[in-house]
Amino acid sequence: MDAKDSNPSTASSPASAAAISTADRTIGSDDSDYRLIVDDVSDYAIFLLDTGGFIRSWNEGARRIKGYEPDEVIGRHFSIFYPEELIAKNWPDTELAAARANGRFEDEGWRLRKDGTRFWANIIITRLTDADGTFRGFSKITRDLSERRRHEEKLRASEERFRLLVEGVHDYAIFMLDPSGHIVSWNAGAQRIKGYTAAEILGKHFSIFYPNEVVNAGWPAEELRRAVKDGHFEDEGWRLRKDGSRFWANVTITALYDETGRHRGFAKIARDLTDKRRITSLEDEGRRITNFLAMLGHELRNPLAPISNALSIIEMSGVESEQVRIAQAVIGRQLKQLVRLVDDLLDVGRITSGKIHLESKLVDLGEAIAYAIESVEPLQLAKSHTLKFAVEAVDQWINGDRARIVQVIANLLTNAIKFTPNGGAILVTLRRNGAEAEISIRDTGIGIPQHLLKDIFKPFVQAEQDIAHSQGGLGLGLSLVQQIVSLHNGAVTACSTGRGGSGSEFVVTLPTVAAPVDASVEATATARGNGKRVLVVDDNQDAAATLQLVVAGLGYETAVANDGHSALEMIKTLRPDVVLLDIGLPGLSGIDVAKKVRREMIHPPSLIAVTAYGLDNDQDNAFKAGFSAYLTKPANIAELSQLLRRILV
16 A cells, blocks of 8 residues: 555654555565564554454554553454443444455544553554455554643633633623624624624624714724724724614724734624713713703893792782682792792702611501601791692501601601792602502702712712802701611602702602501591592692682582592592592593593592593593593683582582
């Protein structure tokens, strides 16, 4: 057999050449020089097998690699070098059969030394024939490749660790591009950020991530050009996800070269910085709004002055009409609201913190809130504030410390009073939200800056103060409020537009418990009284307040709700006899409220629409929803009085 038929890795070596010469000769050759060469080769195990696979010769390399002395191995079957799992597969005989049929067989795998240890071997078995073509046996060459395999395994393990590291990163899109910019790898972070799976994106050009205007400007190609020129390129800009949405990305592109200096492609790393950009944009927007309000305040002072003067003229005229006085009060409140929107600066005081230990008893929230309101009454009156308490859901109890709950409400009320200018309004509302009670304290004060909302309950957080509008002293203990509420398994939140005059709202949420039986009965009897009750529902608070005065003046008990969800809750809890219901309510419309009332209550109250919608179609929809009567705004008082008397007889 010619050298060209041998394994290229062995053909060039002396041992390989010697073995191949053996194949060209008869087994019984007596060439002593040739045998000396083969016998002295120590890096290759070179030996002969007869036609049955039994060992007939043994060189120095075979002794060194396999550990057997010649007299220990000659005459034995060569399968002694194979592990049990290969013997079970009859692999030695398979090798011989393949070599005899094809002239040559090559393989790599685990083989055994005399001491039982394994080594990774490359083996070549060559069929041997004599001059007349008679099959005489085999030559077998074995190389120990254990060291090479160890290096390969280490390299493979290193590459696998690196692959797992890259593919396991979720916060960064890490992938590779070929020299033309087509994607050749894809990690988990790339899939999370960009939305494509590897099967969807591999092979596509990376410009797919760029908006059309960026692609048309040739920017993707420019990025690669700069990366090749400088070795590295970094940029920020809008990129596209699979669903077409945009995200603000920081991208780094690195040119990759092999050991010969040939350009092999690019590594690309992208980060989603959308949230960071959004925060920066919000901060910029906040500064622009502040500047806009300062400019707007200057422009609004001129028209507000004559309105204020006109109101003063009405007040000096001494008009006796109750309706005019109500209208005058409404105008006055709204004017002061506008003045505060223009002139007041934002301010938040410092807060205190501390540890609190609670008693655990049944607490009537309505009674606790009323007590807290009474405790701050001197402060309220000193600043001429209007303080109202609206109970949208009666008979709400919690398990907690009454003194601490009173402290929470009193602190929040004091906070509202302190930061609401003279003549302002504060509204305390007790409502139910599923299994929780919600206590809302809303004021018309100077509000809370947006950038402070997330920190408002931290100790010692303080807003910048203008000298002319400084409240002075220490702020209320909002940190203390949060701790007390948290110990009651509740939560407290603050919201505000951050603009002077629009005020702020604090909402305390607490888990409720069943009311004591006797207290529940007493509360229900007190709530309903002996008279007829009318619920007024209107999202315009002034409209609701004035209509409530009218209905109360007609001799009925009254309550007010300002949105559809609150109205529905109050209808179910207060059981009014009649509901004067606006149709255009936020969240849940009056039509929706009527439908739910008819569907969810066995004995629903009478519903009267009082609304600005006056078309025939509007009235038809109202009657279909279950309204008993329909009044358009402004309602005729005489007509309303007659209608209520007829329904409540």
